[in-house]
Amino acid sequence: MFSTKRLLAFVCLGLAYAAPQSANFRVHEQLVAAPRGFTSVGPAPATKIISLRIALAQSDKDGLVEALYSVSDPKSAKYGQHLSKAEVEAFVAPSSVTKAAVNAWLQENGLNATSISPAGDWIGVDIAVSKANSLFDADFTTFAYQSSGKQVVRTLSYSLPEALQGHVDLVHPTINFPKPIDLRLPKTKRAFHEIVPMKRDVASTCANGTIPACLQDLYQIPTTPATNNNNSLGVTGLFGNNAHYAFLEKFLQTYRPDMDPTTNFTVVGIDGGVNDQDGSSVSEGEADIQYTVGVATDVNVTYYFIGPDVNDDPTGGFIDEANLLLSLENPPLVLTTSYADSESGLSFDLIDKLCQLYAQLGARGTTILFASGDSGPGCLEDSSANFAPTFPSTCPYVTSVGGTQSFSPEQAWPGSSGGFSNYFPTPDYQAAVVSAYLASHGSKNAGRFNASGRAFPDIAAKADHFVVLEPDVFSFTGTSAASPTVASIIALLNDRLLNAGKPPLGFLNPWLYSEGFAAFTDITTGNSSVHCSQSDTARGFDAEVGWDPVTGLGTPRFDKLVSLLGL
Ligand SMILES: *[C@@H]1O[C@H](CO)[C@@H](O)[C@H](O)[C@H]1NC(C)=O
Ligand SMILES: *[C@@H]1O[C@H](CO)[C@@H](O)[C@H](O)[C@H]1NC(C)=O
Ligand SMILES: *[C@@H]1O[C@H](CO)[C@@H](O)[C@H](O)[C@H]1NC(C)=O
Ligand SMILES: *[C@@H]1O[C@H](CO)[C@@H](O)[C@H](O)[C@H]1NC(C)=O
Ligand SMILES: *[C@@H]1O[C@H](CO)[C@@H](O)[C@H](O)[C@H]1NC(C)=O
Numbered sequence: 001m002f003s004t005k006r007l008l009a010f011v012c013l014g015l016a017y018a019a020p021q022s023a024n025f026r027v028h029e030q031l032v033a034a035p036r037g038f039t040s041v042g043p044a045p046a047t048k049i050i051s052l053r054i055a056l057a058q059s060d061k062d063g064l065v066e067a068l069y070s071v072s073d074p075k076s077a078k079y080g081q082h083l084s085k086a087e088v089e090a091f092v093a094p095s096s097v098t099k100a101a102v103n104a105w106l107q108e109n110g111l112n113a114t115s116i117s118p119a120g121d122w123i124g125v126d127i128a129v130s131k132a133n134s135l136f137d138a139d140f141t142t143f144a145y146q147s148s149g150k151q152v153v154r155t156l157s158y159s160l161p162e163a164l165q166g167h168v169d170l171v172h173p174t175i176n177f178p179k180p181i182d183l184r185l186p187k188t189k190r191a192f193h194e195i196v197p198m199k200r201d202v203a204s205t206c207a208n209g210t211i212p213a214c215l216q217d218l219y220q221i222p223t224t225p226a227t228n229n230n231n232s233l234g235v236t237g238l239f240g241n242n243a244h245y246a247f248l249e250k251f252l253q254t255y256r257p258d259m260d261p262t263t264n265f266t267v268v269g270i271d272g273g274v275n276d277q278d279g280s281s282v283s284e285g286e287a288d289i290q291y292t293v294g295v296a297t298d299v300n301v302t303y304y305f306i307g308p309d310v311n312d313d314p315t316g317g318f319i320d321e322a323n324l325l326l327s328l329e330n331p332p333l334v335l336t337t338s339y340a341d342s343e344s345g346l347s348f349d350l351i352d353k354l355c356q357l358y359a360q361l362g363a364r365g366t367t368i369l370f371a372s373g374d375s376g377p378g379c380l381e382d383s384s385a386n387f388a389p390t391f392p393s394t395c396p397y398v399t400s401v402g403g404t405q406s407f408s409p410e411q412a413w414p415g416s417s418g419g420f421s422n423y424f425p426t427p428d429y430q431a432a433v434v435s436a437y438l439a440s441h442g443s444k445n446a447g448r449f450n451a452s453g454r455a456f457p458d459i460a461a462k463a464d465h466f467v468v469l470e471p472d473v474f475s476f477t478g479t480s481a482a483s484p485t486v487a488s489i490i491a492l493l494n495d496r497l498l499n500a501g502k503p504p505l506g507f508l509n510p511w512l513y514s515e516g517f518a519a520f521t522d523i524t525t526g527n528s529s530v531h532c533s534q535s536d537t538a539r540g541f542d543a544e545v546g547w548d549p550v551t552g553l554g555t556p557r558f559d560k561l562v563s564l565l566g567l
Helices: 005-013 061-072 085-092 096-108 129-135 212-219 245-255 283-293 314-326 348-364 428-441 479-499 509-514 558-564
Strands: 025-030 038-043 049-056 113-115 122-128 141-145 151-154 157-161 168-172 233-237 266-270 301-306 334-337 340-342 367-371 399-405 419-425 453-456 459-462 466-469 473-476 527-529 539-542
Touching (some): 049 129, 049 314, 061 348, 168 348, 212 479, 245 283, 266 314, 283 301, 283 479, 334 479, 428 453, 428 509, 479 558
Parallel strands (some): 233 334, 334 367, 367 399
Antiparallel strands (some): 025 157, 049 122, 049 168, 466 473
16 A cells, blocks of 8 residues: 555645655555544644664575474484574574665665664664654554553554565554553452471462472472572563662571572663662562572572653563664563563564564573553453453463462462464464364364464463562562562573573473473463453353463473482
């Protein structure tokens, strides 16, 4: 579809921008209307500067995915031979033809672009709204989100000029509206009491809430300190969820008396994020840090704290974070993120691009973990009966962590999100267990999920009643807590692998579904539930024997993982 309408509008308004030489625009992405909950409050101010991220076509994106699988599949001869920074960049760098086309376009339009990825496949351009409108035949508008009044600048459609077609994959933020799911449940304040680990059995260590000793007993996680200097664990922070050294110190004193209480973490700010030790506490950051530093004993933890510059755009923050990690010679060997969005609220182009960034990190040897979400199978705001899967959990190149509750036995936690992607097809690594699940249980909730989609979560861990100090005790429940726990387990395994001269685990899924599952405890009781609205409080999926869309393959056992890996 070709269109010159915006261009004409600008000419009529007498604006001084040089019209792009090619008037042939083709609509690249568009929405029929703003998503439910957003209302237009008028055109975005013409002089307002917006930061656009432009994704260029990569020279061999399929090759990168093939390379990812060949280093992540235990059956492959190249298993564990993770790619170097340069090797990954060779796959994803734009071709010289693409570079030339984009440079010519930048020059022609007097644009100053910065490369925002090490391979040059993402560029950033800060431009006024009026210029963005003419460059992309867009109509950037200010939209308010009804429930919060927060405003964002987006366009319902944008086009690419002829010269960029085939060379630009997407421009962001444009048609993707943020609708972050904050994975935190309303926190429940409890009376403060010290819990001193005494007898080492789950009945006592898990009795008053989930503390490091409870997780150590439940999953047989050792207290032995990690020793390898090349080991590292990254934690993503967002939405002002800072983490305090002082609270961590108190946490370690209380629950890890065997550790040095001054054990620290490093903060790396992204998009204006700063190491704010004075700000008030928002529990997510404290929980994610306390259950990584406090469980992955002596593993170097870095808090990648995405700042206010992208608070209206968590996906943009994830893109910037992934590109930052890819620019490192040694990215963290594990990255855990306890934030998610609804897949349906994002365009396929955008989630495909972000997912591809995680494929690059996986190829480098980083394990990417995401909390699966806290709304059970989820439901769409448009009140259709379909379940709403979460992203990035539906990305086939990340490992999605669901939640359990209790301890003897562990059961599915009803909030544990899981289900099936509407965008990504079932990857080969999980095809057998997912079709087994569907064959036995697929008729339940049929029609509310897409049986041909990538199924999640992959695994699960305890998610209820985590004791978090901020500095008083908060009881914290959610898959948000499960993902840091799994990250700690992976980091402690990586430590042993590195010390044995072996590569880190990297992208887990092909190994998890073919071998790793044997070291997981299958969770077979409990179910997820939909609790999006009063009228829709249906039972979601059930935990079943084998993989299920509530607890995946089950919960990890460190001792079994150690023997499975021959450590
Ligand atoms: C282009 O952007 C870079 C990085 O932001 C900046 O250092 C430089 O001064 C800019 N140049 C022009 C001509 O605006
Ligand atoms: C749990 O709390 C109760 C009551 O506060 C206390 O008596 C008990 O010792 C605590 N158990 C553990 C393992 O801390
Ligand atoms: C820990 O990570 C930080 C940030 O990446 C790095 O500066 C530091 O050297 C690391 N420390 C060790 C002991 O590896
Ligand atoms: C850490 O990695 C470097 C570079 O890959 C290697 O030379 C060194 O031996 C490693 N150190 C340990 C303790 O494994
Ligand atoms: C179901 O998922 C597949 C990808 O696996 C996708 O191609 C298809 O469009 C999805 N169907 C619906 C109705 O979303």
